[in-house]
Amino acid sequence: MTVFKGYMTLVKRNFHMVLMYLGIFLGIAVLTQTANSKKTEDSYETAAVNIAVIKEDDSRLADGLYDYLAEIHNIVSIGDEKKDIQDALYYRYVEYVVIIPQGYQEKFLNDGAKLQTSKLPQSESSQYIDAQINNYLNGVNVYYQSGYSVEEAVERASEQTKITGEIKLLDQNGNAGQREPFAEFLRFYPYIIIAILGLTVARIMMRFRSKRIRQRMACSAVSLSRQNMEGVLALCITSVGIWGITILLVLILYGNRFVLSPNKWYFLGNTLIITLSALAMSFLIGVLVKKETVLTSVVNTVALGMCSLCGAFAPLDLLGNNVKRVSQFFPVYWYELLNDMLGQFHELSEDMLQTIWKGYAIQLAFALACLFVALAISKAQRQEKE
Amino acid sequence: MMHLIKYRLLQTLRDKTTMFWALAFPIIMSVFFYFSIGKSSFEDTFKEIPAALVETGTEEENKVFSKYLDSFDGQLLKLEPMSEEEALTALNEGRIEGIFYDDRSLSVSTNGILPSILETLLDSYVKNEAMLTTIANEHPERLPQAVQTIQAYSEMTEEVAVGGKTLDTSLSFFFALIGMTCLYGCFPAIQTMMETRANLSPLGARQCVTPTGKMKRICANFLVTYLIQLANVMLVLCFMKYVLRLDFGNQMGGMILICMFGSLIGNSLGIVVGASGKWSEAAKIGVLIGICMGLCFLGGLMTPDIRTYIELYVPIINRINPAAIISDAFYCLNVFDDSEKLTRCLATLAGMSVLLVSASFLMVRRERYDSL
Numbered sequence: 001m002t003v004f005k006g007y008m009t010l011v012k013r014n015f016h017m018v019l020m021y022l023g024i025f026l027g028i029a030v031l032t033q034t035a036n037s038k039k040t041e042d043s044y045e046t047a048a049v050n051i052a053v054i055k056e057d058d059s060r061l062a063d064g065l066y067d068y069l070a071e072i073h074n075i076v077s078i079g080d081e082k083k084d085i086q087d088a089l090y091y092r093y094v095e096y097v098v099i100i101p102q103g104y105q106e107k108f109l110n111d112g113a114k115l116q117t118s119k120l121p122q123s124e125s126s127q128y129i130d131a132q133i134n135n136y137l138n139g140v141n142v143y144y145q146s147g148y149s150v151e152e153a154v155e156r157a158s159e160q161t162k163i164t165g166e167i168k169l170l171d172q173n174g175n176a177g178q179r180e181p182f183a184e185f186l187r188f189y190p191y192i193i194i195a196i197l198g199l200t201v202a203r204i205m206m207r208f209r210s211k212r213i214r215q216r217m218a219c220s221a222v223s224l225s226r227q228n229m230e231g232v233l234a235l236c237i238t239s240v241g242i243w244g245i246t247i248l249l250v251l252i253l254y255g256n257r258f259v260l261s262p263n264k265w266y267f268l269g270n271t272l273i274i275t276l277s278a279l280a281m282s283f284l285i286g287v288l289v290k291k292e293t294v295l296t297s298v299v300n301t302v303a304l305g306m307c308s309l310c311g312a313f314a315p316l317d318l319l320g321n322n323v324k325r326v327s328q329f330f331p332v333y334w335y336e337l338l339n340d341m342l343g344q345f346h347e348l349s350e351d352m353l354q355t356i357w358k359g360y361a362i363q364l365a366f367a368l369a370c371l372f373v374a375l376a377i378s379k380a381q382r383q384e385k386e
Numbered sequence: 387m388m389h390l391i392k393y394r395l396l397q398t399l400r401d402k403t404t405m406f407w408a409l410a411f412p413i414i415m416s417v418f419f420y421f422s423i424g425k426s427s428f429e430d431t432f433k434e435i436p437a438a439l440v441e442t443g444t445e446e447e448n449k450v451f452s453k454y455l456d457s458f459d460g461q462l463l464k465l466e467p468m469s470e471e472e473a474l475t476a477l478n479e480g481r482i483e484g485i486f487y488d489d490r491s492l493s494v495s496t497n498g499i500l501p502s503i504l505e506t507l508l509d510s511y512v513k514n515e516a517m518l519t520t521i522a523n524e525h526p527e528r529l530p531q532a533v534q535t536i537q538a539y540s541e542m543t544e545e546v547a548v549g550g551k552t553l554d555t556s557l558s559f560f561f562a563l564i565g566m567t568c569l570y571g572c573f574p575a576i577q578t579m580m581e582t583r584a585n586l587s588p589l590g591a592r593q594c595v596t597p598t599g600k601m602k603r604i605c606a607n608f609l610v611t612y613l614i615q616l617a618n619v620m621l622v623l624c625f626m627k628y629v630l631r632l633d634f635g636n637q638m639g640g641m642i643l644i645c646m647f648g649s650l651i652g653n654s655l656g657i658v659v660g661a662s663g664k665w666s667e668a669a670k671i672g673v674l675i676g677i678c679m680g681l682c683f684l685g686g687l688m689t690p691d692i693r694t695y696i697e698l699y700v701p702i703i704n705r706i707n708p709a710a711i712i713s714d715a716f717y718c719l720n721v722f723d724d725s726e727k728l729t730r731c732l733a734t735l736a737g738m739s740v741l742l743v744s745a746s747f748l749m750v751r752r753e754r755y756d757s758l
Contacts, residue, residue, distance in 0.1 A: 028683045135513070
């Protein structure tokens with residue numbers, strides 16, 4: 001098992017790098033999960049955000065709109081100069097600014113004038129605020145056109161905002177309809193594992209693929225297939241070790257929550273299989289890439305690109321259908337699909353179980369395909385004339 | 387000096403693989419971003435959300451609600467009539483996102499984006515129904531007018547950026563990507579720095595025995611890597627504007643200026659890490675990867691909300707994070723039209739670059755070797 005020992009020696013020498021990457025990427029995952037969990041909790045109910053309403057009109061309509069927004073959001077007082085608005089948005093004191101100009105009531109009722117708004121570019125809550133203002137003003141308009149006075153129309157529209165449909169949130173997973181928090185954390189896992197394995201495993205592979213090392217190993221009595229298998233075994237052990245550290249972190253962060261989850265074994269299986277897929281991809285990258293300076297770009301392209309297309313950063317619900325048709329070819333898509341399903345439902349139906357096994361199979365098939373291609377290329381490289 | 391610059395330039399340009407990937411990575415990422423989070427991806431996202439319709443009675447008003455939902459069938463909704471038991475089973479199995487009851491209620495199992503859209507449909511109907519009922523009771527002669535006005539529902543808000551220009555919200559990811567591309571100039575910079583250190587590379591050892599001063603060599607290398615990185619960033623910017631047709635407004639001059647300062651900080655970062663310590667190249671590249679990913683993450687590349695949290699709790703990070711500063715500079719130019727803050731961003735980037743390059747000079751000056 002000389003080749004195996006050689007690989008493990010390199011792994012040991014680079015272990016501090018592995019730990020550094022783990023620290024950085026897991027830190028990123030924890031922070032992302034913290035940010036995303038807040039967004040997930042609030043996405044169903046209307047979340048109060050900090051907004052500014054610059055009211056230059058003293059009309060009944062302006063007062064009504066102001067009072068309505070004050071009921072559902074936090075109104076922050078800012079100056080009405082352009083610089084004040086710039087500062088408020090730039091420093092994120094507010095996410096949304098609406099200006100009610102002087103004489104707005106007449107312009108709105110006679111000509112349907114629009115309100116000018118400014119938003120923080122990265123704010124998603126601002127879209128809901130647009131809808132709220134649109135609904136309110138359209139309501140006022142309907143009442144006014146139906147013969148009500150402005151005061152009556154504003155009063156009726158304000159009362160109407162309190163009327164909502166009856167909605168029941170069925171608690172299917174014992175978590176009041178929320179996704180399990182560790183599922184949100186594990187959503188980021190493919191990026192972590194592809195990046196770490198790509199940067200460490202691929203680098204180790206490149207050492208063994210250097211011309212002199214390859215030539216010396218070609219002269220040995222150990223067959224190529226045996227060499228590759230020992231290398232794969234060593235890297236598998238490394239990958240499983242990294243997977244184990246991540247699961248340990250999940251246990252530390254979420255403790256009993258994860259242990260008591262009825263789907264924990266499926267979560268473990270899903271993460272382990274994507275780890276093997278990431279290993280196979282890293283193996284292929286290590287065989288193909290010859291220069292270390294290029295490795296960072298290649299690994300980042302694969303990791304960031306695949307994860308952004310497959311729902312690791314933006315939820316799968318937000319991806320277009322055309323994008324999903326393409327991303328279904330990648331193992332990360334199936335990982336995210338299963339992760340979402342396992343986080344949402346405690347009881348798994350027959351159809352869900354079939355989807356889970358199908359997802360596992362596709363991820364493993366991708367891993368095997370990458371591995372076979374890497375081995376074929378490795379053999380071809382051995383046979384090339386030098 | 388020109389001799390050094392010329393041959394360093396030739397040496398770098400002839401490394402085709404590195405040059406290709408330095409340019410290909412941001413272009414490929416911008417294409418992925420364009421399809422995954424760009425405007426085009428939302429056009430076909432919310433189509434045919436699967437939902438069930440359960441009929442609970444035969445009242446006329448229940449049928450009106452059913453007809454209202456049917457009007458969305460095949461477009462926003464994929465509606466299927468079911469019994470309550472079948473619907474609950476389908477909801478539990480994840481085959482549908484919600485159950486509409488014709489008594490005007492909705493059951494969902496999560497609080498995600500798709501159930502939120504179903505809730506909006508229900509809410510809209512209930513509000514309009516209440517409105518028309520009120521009008522029918524108080525002003526029945528104006529009911530046709532009311533119905534006509536409801537059907538003419540229109541947008542009552544108009545987004546105008548503070549500077550008078552509008553901005554597609556998805557562009558924030560592309561700004562973060564340009565910031566990342568600028569920072570990635572650190573990798574060619576570290577490579578050139580390693581090649582000047584005699585104890586870390588044979589080429590460095592050979593260069594050290596020449597009469598050419600170390601500072602001259604470092605300056606020449608820095609200039610070449612900076613120019614090449616700047617050219618790469620320009621090409622990426624042009625690709626985004628002219629191929630992906632992202633709307634950056636008419637501020638290309640300003641964006642080029644920001645990219646110049648961004649490339650400067652990226653190269654400076656590579657220079658200072660390359661000059662520090664006696665670690666191997668792999669170790670230094672690993673440190674740089676960690677730093678770059680950390681900075682890009684904190685600058686909002688993966689999760690835009692992180693900038694808001696940092697501004698609330700640790701705002702100093704947003705003031706010194708180059709990725710965040712580059713993003714802010716783009717916002718100042720394209721959205722806020724704030725030349726004062728833009729100047730401050732660029733001055734911060736320039737100041738940090740000077741600091742980093744000065745630190746690297748201090749680390750390597752007067753280095754001598756007893757034996758190589």
